[in-house]
Amino acid sequence: MTATSSKVTRVIGYSALAFTALALLFGLVISGPEVNMRDSVRLLYVHVPSILTAYLCFGITLVGSVIYLRNRSTFWDLVAGSAAEVGTLYLAFALITGAVWGKPTWGTYWEWDPRLTSTAVMFIMYLGYLALRRMELPHEVRSRRAAVLGVVNIINVIVVHYSVQWWRGLHQGRTFGLDPQIRDMQYFSWFLGTVALGLIAAWLIIHRFRVGWLERQLDEIHLEEALVERRGEGV
Amino acid sequence: MVEDGFRKKADAAPIVELSGVISLIGRFPALAGLDLTINDGEIVVLRGPNGAGKTTLLRLCAGLAPLNDGVGRIMDLDLGDRVQRRRIRRQAGMLSQQTFLYDELTVEENLQFWATANRADPEAIExxxxxxxxxxxxxxxxxxGLSTGQRRRASLAVMVCRRPKLWLLDEPHAGLDRAGRDFVDDLVGHAVRFGATVLIASHDVERAEELATRTVQMAGGRVLVDTNTRGESDRQEDLDAS
Amino acid sequence: MLRDAWLMAVKDLRIEFATRVVTGQILPFGALVLILFGFSISPDLTVVGTDRRSMLAQAAPGLFWVTVLLAALLALGRAFAVESADGNLDALKMAGLDPAGIFLGKVAAVAVQLLLLEVVLGLGAFLLYATPLHDPVMLLTTVILATAGITAAGTLYAALASGLRVRDTLVPLLVLPVLAPVLLAAGLATQAAVFGSADNGWLWTALLGVFALIYLAVGMLAFGLIMEES
Amino acid sequence: MYWNFVAVGYVAVYGGVVAYALWLLARGRRLSSQVPEERRRFLD
Incomplete structure (x- = not known):
């Protein structure tokens, strides 16, 4: 098997595959269209799970960042970074599926709807976080700054969320409450999608963590070589 | 009395105590497992080719360069501890290629700012x-608008106002005229008499070694040769005499 | 802490006074942006409504704050370039200045410069875009609170990117999304202040105040962590 | 009409996941060939 997999990830991976197959089967074939949204309701079976998982990932980033600031361990730094990367990917999914859901439902790809707007801003914030993590800095400096940003980003998300909500609220924006008639089968499809995408996220985070870990190890190896070379200079 | 007590305490714990210190600049091991102990009141001259790690060693002692591995204690404070490192920074004084001055301000404004920032006596500036x-x-x-030498003198003035316990001088004679160099030497002697310890990285070997009580030869981020220029017994007499 | 903040702020303003970068370079830049907005949005278009107002006048509050944000980015870059030029950040650490004090000092200095910019640019927008002025007190409050928020969040993020070669490009990416609520609230409050529209201008200024307080607090707490090393 | 949008959405999500996963696996494989066995224990 590949170098970053283990027994645990294989179990997660195969169950993710199984649930994905089920989610596709139920989401695209077995469950029927909804009254108002017709077949575009099927997009919600990936859209909503994407958002939920993204939020969960950013929660992990927050926790990882806080713990990193307390104990300064490589482990938690990498956990925070891996979760943020996967979370950002999922947020991109949510934005894309939201847009293609909006076109048939609202008639436009983009609406200045509070949730959509704050999600877009949040997406850019985490792109910034990932950009900071890619900077050429000593590990401990980069990790510390990333951890600070990982915590502050959550505050930003809350502030942006409420201000945007208030903005549309005061402006009495068009209401998009379609009052969807979600039935059992649709609910179940959504549930399957959540489990599938959640398991996939877990698999991705673990693998991303291990890639990060390997990068660190490689860096250590280079450092040891550099040390030997450096010590040789004087002799 | 107080002086005696101070000496005794200092004898127990060296001013600089480094063992197996690794310090990275980016991913480059500028210090690659360095061991060095410096006692109170010593004037140590660091020698070595360019890139031997002299500047990084000074920065490490100032609490500025990172301590990536090994044990480092400066003035009996742990370099690896965030809070203690802050105290090390307060008590160390550094003269380096970077002069720590604001180009846009006048000499006087710079001195006033840094004196206040360092909580030094403004009267001491004049x-x-x-x-x-x-x-x-x-x-x-x-x-x-200053020349290199004038800049360095201004930087030196800031450092003197700080009254640091540990003086870290990176090429202090470079760019200075004869009078400036003499002044540096005077200051060093003066500082040591008042209980400071001095670490000098210098290419001006003759001048530096006249001052020094000890010479440390560095290469490849480590100490190569460590010699007492005056010898331990002389050094002891100096202490007894003072 | 306040003593250190005062010291830093006075020093930064002295530097500005000696170099006139903000008044000589950033201010003309801001004016230019205002003029360019005028080109890009035809002033002839009128909005259909109770007031016959040109599109440009209608958009003026938003355009003004976008201009301020752009100018603020430049001012922040300048505030940190001053420290990194000759290793002065190291010297600040060795002086043992309180990180929270350094943060507040930087915020105060940038805020003063930004307020100056806003007064001039505001006059410019007032003249160029032919906007009315309904409630000067609300406008003043908005300007002050928004400035506090912009500089507090901006300084925090500029510090996160300090010492990086890509600082100039990373700071906008980091700080602009965070300032989105400020742009929103300041734009709407200004709209309410100049047009006297039905929007709850004071509520938006309250939001600006809350924003400023949050980021001042976060900045004071986080600045020490960011400054700890290199 | 609805199905076109659904298709785009599903392809974007599951295609994106697969692309990212393949990239991760490839990167992991390449990195681990450079890291000796004893350093590949992922948890300390």
Whole structure:
């Protein structure tokens, strides 16, 4: 098997595959269209799970960042970074599926709807976080700054969320409450999608963590070589 | 009495105590497992080719360069501890290629700012300015308009006002005229008499070794040769005499 | 802490006074942006409504704050370039200045410069875009609170990117999304202040105040962590 | 009409996941060939 997999990830991976197959089967074939949204309701079976998982990932980033600031361990730094990367990917999914859901439902790809707007801003914030993590800095400096940003980003998300909500609220924006008639089968499809995408996220985070870990190890190896070379200079 | 007590305590714990210290600049091991112990009141000259790690060693002692591995204690404070490192920074004084001055401000404004920032006595500035020939004409000149030597003198003035316990001088004689160099030497002697310890990285071997009580030869981020220029017994007599 | 903040702020303003970068370079830049907005949005278009107002006048509050944000980015870059030029950040650490004090000092200095910019740019927008002025007190409050928020969040993020070669490009990416609520609230409050529209201008200024307080607090707490090393 | 949008959405999500996963696996494989066995224990 590949170098970053283990027994645990294989179990997660195969169950993710199984649930994905089920989610596709139920989401695209077995469950029927909804009254108002017709077949575009099927997009919600990936859209909503994407958002939920993204939020969960950013929660992990927050926790990882806080713990990193307390104990300064490589482990938690990498956990925070891996979760943020996967979370950002999922947020991109949510934005894309939201847009293609909006076109048939609202008639436009983009609406200045509070949730959509704050999600877009949040997406850019985490792109910034990932950009900071890619900077050429000593590990401990980069990790510390990333951890600070990982915590502050959550505050930003809350502030942006409420201000945007208030903005549309005061402006009495068009209401998009379609009052969807979600039935059992649709609910179940959504549930399957959540489990599938959640398991996939877990698999991705673990693998991303291990890639990060390997990068660190490689860096250590280079450092040891550099040390030997450096010590040789004087002799 | 107080002096005696201070000496005893200092004898127990060296001012600089480094073992197996690794310090990285980016991913480059500038210090690659360095061991060095410096006692209170010593004047140590660091020698070595360019890139031997002298500047990084000074920065490490100032609490500025990272301690990536090994054990480092400066003035009996742990370099690896965030809070203690802050105290090390307060008590160390550094003269380096970077002069820590604001180009846009005048010599006087710079000195006032740094003196206040360092909680130094503003009265202490005047004599130092005069002594460094920065007193009359130059004090109202912007730092960007100074020559290299004048800049260094201004930087030195800031450091003197701080009254640090550990003096870290990176090429202190470079760019200075004869009078400036003499002044540096005077200052070093003066500082040691008042209980400071001095670490000098210098290419001006002759001048530096005249001052030094000890010479440390560095290469490849480590100490190669460590010699007492005056010998331990002389050193002890100096202490007893003072 | 306040003593250190005062020291830093006075020093930064002295530097500005000596170099006139903000008044000589950033201010003309801001004016230019205002003029360019005028080109890009035809002033002839009128909005249909109770007031016959040109599109440009209608958009003026938003355009003004976008201009301020752009100018603020430049001012922040300048505030940190001053420290990194000759290793001065190291010297600040060795002086043992309180990180929270350094943060507040930087915020105060940038805020003063930004307020100056806003007054001039505001006059410019007032003249160029032919906007009315309904409630000067609300406008003043908005300007002050928004400035506090912009500089507090901006300084925090500029510090996160300090010492990086890509600082100039990373700071906008980091800080602009965070300032989105400020742009929103300041734009709407200004709209309410100049047009006297039905929007709850004071509520938006309250939001600006809350924003400023949050980021001042976060900045004071986080600045020490960011400054700890290199 | 609805199905076109659904298709785009599903392809974007599951295609994106697969692309990212393949990239991760490839990167992991390449990195681990450079890291000796004993350093590949992922948890300390």
């Amino acid at each position: 004599p130092v300015l005069d002594r460094l020939d920065l007193g009359r004409r130059l004090r109202t000149v912007k730092v960007s």
